[in-house]
Amino acid sequence: MRISELYVMIVEPSKVQRRIIENHLNSVGISSIVGCSTGEEALQGAREDTPDLLISALYLQDMSGADLLSQLRGDSLLKDVAFVLISSETQFRYLDPVKQAGATAVLPKPFTEEQLNTALKTTVHNIEPEGMALQEQDLELLNVLLVDDSPLARKFIRKVLTGLGIRNFVEACDGQDALEKMKDNFFDLVVTDYNMPNLNGKELTEQIRKRSTQQSVPILMVTSEENQGRLSGVQQAGVSAMCDKPFAAEDVRQLLASLLPDS
Secondary structure: OOHHHOEEEEEOOOHHHHHHHHHHHHHOOOOEEEEEOOHHHHHHHHHHOOOOEEEEEOEOOOOEHHHHHHHHHOOOOOOOOEEEEEEOOOOHHHHHHHHHOOOOEEEEOOOOHHHHHHHHHHHHHHHOHHHHOOOOOOHHHOEEEEEOOOHHHHHHHHHHHHHOOOOEEEEEOOHHHHHHHHHHOOOOEEEEOOOOOOOOHHHHHHHHHHHOOOOOOOEEEEEOOOOHHHHHHHHHHOOOEEEEOOOOHHHHHHHHHHHOOOO
16 A cells, blocks of 8 residues: 555644645645544544545544544544544643553654655555565564553554564463563563553563563564653663654664574
8 A cells, every 4th residue: 555545534623724734745745634623523424434444633512632543443434543633732631542542653743754754654554464464484483472451552552563474372361460470471572662550661571581481582662651760760771772653663673683594
């Protein structure tokens, strides 16, 4: 699939903002676009004609963008629709639920053409992930431990990694659960969130590096955390690489290519 072939739904109460987004989409060749002003209108329209991508504002008349995403993920017909949030909001407590629910991207308002293009490329990669596969012979043999307290976030990360050619996954709901899983399994890669109950990503990394029998396993942290002091502590704990949540598939591909041997 090409970017120009995407069918996009824009959910934005402001006609002016809808037109700005539509013009940006037109500039990259996208012509199949429908606009909605409320979350309920979007849900009804999506059930009748499912879009490839839904672009939403954070604040709608009848619900928030986070509420809209939650309803999408809970609908059997719409759970796999790509979702991009565009918002001028910067506070962690408002944006984190969207990131945890498996948003394809969270863009600022106003956004740059480059930021939108990255989100559109990630959408295409998620729809047809085969083209992202790493040029390496044995990725299907790798054992990967996914650690995140959000089932939706684990599902999204797993989908991206599957598109890169990885097939074997074990999932853990927090750091403590991950350590239990590591007692019975050998892993070639650990992909973990930062903010989790019981044992967070930093504490998990410290435990792996100091007390685990798999001290040298590569650890990729995928996180929505923005506090630089905490992120610095994570790096000192021994994480191999870090990636923002939500992330672009190409970013993860490049990180894995540098982390995994012979990839």
